[in-house]
Amino acid sequence: xxxxxxDLAVGVFVLIGIxxxxxxxxxxGKVEIWNTGGYTVTADFPSVGGLKDGSSVxxxxxxxxxxxxxxxxxxxxxxxxxxRQGVKxxxxxxxxxxxxxxxxxxxxxxNPGGSEKIIPPNGKIREVEPPVDFEELLxxxxxxxx
Amino acid sequence: MTRVxxxxxxxxxxxxxxxxxxxxxxxxxxxxKGAIDRVIKTLEDPSLKGEGKVIDRRQAVRKIANDIFDxxxxxxxxxxxxxxxLTDAQRTEFVGLFGxxxxxxxxxxxxxxxxxxxxxxxxxVDGDFATVGTKIITKNGTEVPVDxxxxxxxxxxxxxxxxxxxxxxxSNYRTQFNKIIQTTSYNELVTKLRTKQDELLAEDAAQRKKxxxxxx
Numbered sequence: 046x047x048x049x050x051x052d053l054a055v056g057v058f059v060l061i062g063i064x065x066x067x068x069x070x071x072x073x074g075k076v077e078i079w080n081t082g083g084y085t086v087t088a089d090f091p092s093v094g095g096l097k098d099g100s101s102v103x104x105x106x107x108x109x110x111x112x113x114x115x116x117x118x119x120x121x122x123x124x125x126x127x128x129r130q131g132v133k134x135x136x137x138x139x140x141x142x143x144x145x146x147x148x149x150x151x152x153x154x155x156n157p158g159g160s161e162k163i164i165p166p167n168g169k170i171r172e173v174e175p176p177v178d179f180e181e182l183l184x185x186x187x188x189x190x191x
Numbered sequence: 192m193t194r195v196x197x198x199x200x201x202x203x204x205x206x207x208x209x210x211x212x213x214x215x216x217x218x219x220x221x222x223x224k225g226a227i228d229r230v231i232k233t234l235e236d237p238s239l240k241g242e243g244k245v246i247d248r249r250q251a252v253r254k255i256a257n258d259i260f261d262x263x264x265x266x267x268x269x270x271x272x273x274x275x276x277l278t279d280a281q282r283t284e285f286v287g288l289f290g291x292x293x294x295x296x297x298x299x300x301x302x303x304x305x306x307x308x309x310x311x312x313x314x315x316v317d318g319d320f321a322t323v324g325t326k327i328i329t330k331n332g333t334e335v336p337v338d339x340x341x342x343x344x345x346x347x348x349x350x351x352x353x354x355x356x357x358x359x360x361x362s363n364y365r366t367q368f369n370k371i372i373q374t375t376s377y378n379e380l381v382t383k384l385r386t387k388q389d390e391l392l393a394e395d396a397a398q399r400k401k402x403x404x405x406x407x
Contacts, residue, residue, distance in 0.1 A: 091357070137268050139362045156365055159271035171320060172340070175357040182356070185333055 082130040083110070084166035088140045088153075093122040094176035095151040096142055102126050102153045112153065126153065126170075134170065136162035141174035151176060219321040219341050219348045220314045226259065227309055234304055245398055249298050256298070261349040262290040264342060268351060269364035273372050281377075288384040289364075295391040306330070319343040 093115060102110035109132045114125040128134065137158030142151055155170075164170060230252065233239065239248045266286045267274050277285065308328040315322045321341045326334050340352035352361045371380045 135272070137271070139359060139365070141359075141362060156362055157271060158365075159267065159274040161275075171317075172352070172359065172361075174354070174359050174362055177357060 083128050084130070085113070086126050086128055086134065086164055086166070086168050086170055088124050088126065088170040088173050089118065089121045090124060090140075090142065090173050090175050091121055092175045092178075093124060093142060093151075094178060095144075096122075096124065096153070096176075097151070100150065100152050102128070102140075102155060104132070104155045104157060109155070124153070134164040136160040136164055137172060138164070138170055139172040139174060140170045142176040144176065218314065219316065219323050219339075220311050222348050223323050223325070223339060224311065230255070230301075231304070234302065242401070245302075246395075248302065252298055252301060253294055256294055257290075259349065260290070260293070261342060261344070261351050262286050262293070264349070264351040265289070265293070265361060268361045269368055271365050271369065273368065273377065277377070285381065285384075288381065288388060291388055292384055292391075295388070295395075312336075321348060 096112060096115065098112055098114060100112040101108045102112065110126050110128040112124055113127045116123045116125070134155065135158035137160040139156040139158070141154050141156065143154045144151055158172075233251055233255070234248070238244075239251060263282075263286050266282075266289045269289070270277075270285070274282070307330065310326040310328065311323070312326055313324040315324075319342060321343070323339045323341065325337050325339070327337055328334055336356060338354040339350050340354065341348040342351045343349075352359055354360070368380060371383065
């Protein structure tokens with residue numbers, strides 16, 4: 046009787062431990078298991094330079110979404126963005142790939158537009174700015190001068 | 192680097208200014224290409240060359256620029272969400288001021304054109320929107336990619352944005368306007384644009400004074 050009581054207690058503790066670990070990995074990995082009611086939009090960039098799955102998408106420095114997938118489409122980079130619910134993107138919004146600091150990670154900054162048309166779920170951000178490739182720029186203006 | 196970019200902006204405008212004159216319907220690239228040839232022709236016209244013809248030459252280019260650039264669309268996109276609250280009168284006033292600023296800032300640079308090569312690299316049409324990719328090759332071999340964002344108005348493609356080295360003109364002004372309006376007000380922005388316009392007008396007047404003696 047006493048023995049089975051201890052077994053039960055251990056079992057409960059192990060279960061709590063596993064749940065805690067699970068919760069931790071979800072939190073740390075920033076995985077969205079439950080559908081938070083957001084929507085997906087895409088944007089085609091000539092190049093995405095260092096942008097990765099999970100990179101943040103910001104408006105005025107506030108995170109409003111995440112990059113979920115990057116695929117090749119017609120030799121351009123098609124970026125899939127999971128937007129938060131309630132954040133509306135105007136049809137003339139501009140998505141730019143920026144760098145945090147000088148050598149920091151890449152993220153997408155959205156410059157909201159003023160159009161009355163709103164990009165629907167699974168719609169496309171038409172206006173984009175690829176990241177500025179400093180190395181390429183530098184080499185261009187170093188070796189370009191003959 | 193900045194100077195090269197300003198030059199590129201100027202050339203970008205140069206490539207597009209005479210597009211308006213073309214009445215035929217066709218692919219955006221065709222309209223662009225025709226435009227470039229016509230502007231270069233205007234700039235190399237012997238009757239418009241020389242210091243004394245600065246004003247005439249600028250007027251000729253500016254006239255074509257008014258036809259081709261969709262200044263209302265550029266202004267609307269640059270103002271973004273600050274465009275909605277404006278009254279029709281304010282909008283007209285703003286488009287005029289902004290158009291003047293763009294023209295005056297870049298037209299003097301367009302005149303620096305000196306035989307740079309222009310390549311047409313690609314074209315993407317998506318409904319009423321098109322992107323024409325070009326490359327300007329400077330005399331020392333530097334390639335500057337310039338993309339034109341065009342919008343179809345019946346059979347006519349008009350430019351609403353220019354991307355140089357991936358940097359968008361509208362995005363640049365949108366950030367600046369937003370900052371000014373949020374920290375001060377729309378009226379302050381108009382005042383700033385007016386001051387800038389006065390400065391450029393004064394420059395023009397100085398140029399005219401300089402030009403007159405050489406004529407005599």
